[in-house]
Structure formats: structure tokens, C-alpha cells
Amino acid sequence: MEWAIITIILVVVVVFVALTVKIVPQQRVGVVERLGKFNRLLTPGLNILIPVIDQVRTYHDLRIQQANVPPQTVITKDNVQVQIDTIIFYQVVGPEEATYGISDYVYGVRNISTATMRQIIGKLELDETLSGREKISTDIRLALDEATEKWGVRIERVEVIDIKPPLDIQEAMDKQMKAERSKRAIVLEAEAAKQDMILRAEGDKQSKILKAEGDKEARIRQAEGSRQAQELEAHGEAKAIQAVAEAEKSRIELIRSAGLDEQVLAYRSFEALAEIAKGPANKVFLPTSAVETLGSLGAIAEVFKASKDSK
Secondary structure, three states, X not given: OHHHHHHHHHHHHHHHHHHHEEEEOOOEEEEEEEOOEEEEEEOOEEEEOOOOOEEEEEEEEOOOEEEEEEEEEEEOOXXXXXXXXXXXXXXXXXXXXXXXXXOOHHHHHHHHHHHHHHHHHHOOOHHHHHHOHHHHHHHHHHHHHHHHHHHOXXXXXXXXXXXXXXXXXXXXXXXXXXXXXXXXXXXXHHHHHHHHHHHHHHHHHHHHHHHHHHHHHHHHHHHHHHHHHHHHHHHHHHHHHHHHHHHHHHHHHHHHHOOOOHHHHHHHHHHHHHHHHOOOOOOOOOOHHHHHHHHHHXXXXXXXXXXXXXX
């Protein structure tokens, strides 16, 4: 009997402690109601409640969470059915509003996302829909922000995962894409051939210009070399004439300085004439003044004697 009473007391104590002490993990928060009315929030850590009177209505995860929106079939402006998959990232920023503002905010976010997506796609043509994922995501996020603000939920990001057009449209798009790529390839090849011809012509032009400039430069240098050579030759001849004149001048001065008078010079001249007169066909006529001059020296006889002997 005593053991039964003790057991009951222990159970009551355990239940009391369980109802009184609440430990909330990080990034979670609890909504506490007292007698059915919102009282406070349970923050991360140890929290004490009044058993029976206080009750935890719900817990919220404050981390960023994601909600997948089921694939939706929508119709574009040009009456093409496309299937769109989206995913939404959200975060609970107002636990009280998220508890009492809406019964299921995840469900509400999905429904608003679907309705907004239909409105947006209905204003776009197929090509705009396929190429406008960023615009579609932004428009859905703005629409959700306005609706979820009073729910205590903030939409972090909306991503359009996939847009699938009908199978026949996909085949037509594939053919169009292949044709477009073939066209671009042909255009690129033609452009490459054009560039090749232009570059070759430009290279040939530059080659001819460089060759002409080279020939011009060579002729100019050749003419310059000829002119310089002629100048140097003329300068050399002038130098040579000057040197000969100076040498003659020096010789005359040396003769004068050696004291040679007119009679010696005349004697030397007749020596040269004697050499000339040695030829069998040569005849030498002497002026009278020269004979008188040489006769006074007594050498004229010897000169003419040698001349007669040679004859």
C-alpha cells in the first residue's frame, strides 16, 4: 500500500515537472496561452509554466524553410499550356501572427503563389515565359510579400525550377534551335572567309608598300653614296693638286735657298737637251744667248762633242 502511494506521488511529481519546465532549443519559439488566451512566447532555453493554466499552443521553427509548390499547368498569352515547378523559401518572423493570423501559412503561401503565377503567365507569351524566369520569380515574391506580411512570414526567395512546354512545342523549338544554329554557323563561316580575304589583301598591300619603300630607301642611299664618293674624289683631287703645288713651291724655294743662279739652271737645261738630242731623228736648235751663256762655262763644247760622237 505504501509503495503504491509513493509511486502515485512520484508520477504526480514527474507530471508536474513535465508541465512546469519547458526547454526550448535554439531557433525555435513556443506560443504560450494562459486560459486559452495568448500570454507570451517561449524563448530558447529553460522556461517555467504554471501547470494546467499555461499551455503551449504550438512551436515555430525560426530557420529559413522551403515549400515546394506542386507543378502547375498554366496558359500563356498566346494560348500555350506550360507546366511550371516552383519552390519558395520563407521564414517565420512573427510567431504570434503566424499562429493566429492564418490557420496554415504554408498552405496559404502555396495557394497565393499558384494564383499569382497564373496571372503573371497569362500576360506573357511563350517566348517571354521561357526567357523570363527572373521576372516571374520577382513578381511572385512581391505578391507573396504583400499577402504574408500580416501572417508573420517573410518570403526570402522564389525560384522557378522548370518550365515545360507541350511535347510538340518542344520539338518545334528544337527544330528552330537547330536551324538557328545552322544559320549562325553558315554566317560565321562566311564572316570568317570574308575576314580571311580582307586580311590576305591587307597583307599583300602592306607587303607591296614595304617593298616599294625598301626600293626607294635603297635608291636614295645609293644616290647619297655616289654623291659622297664624288665629293670625296673631288676633295682628294683638290688636295692632290694643292699638295703638288706646295711641293713645287717648296722645290723652288729649296733651289733658291741652295743659291742656284740662272747659269746653273741653264746648264741643267742643256743637260736635258743633250739627252733629247741623242735620238737619231732629233735636232736641237739653241738660241744665241744660251750659247753665249754656256760657252762662258766651257761646257757647251763637251755637250755638243758628245752629241756628234753619238751620231
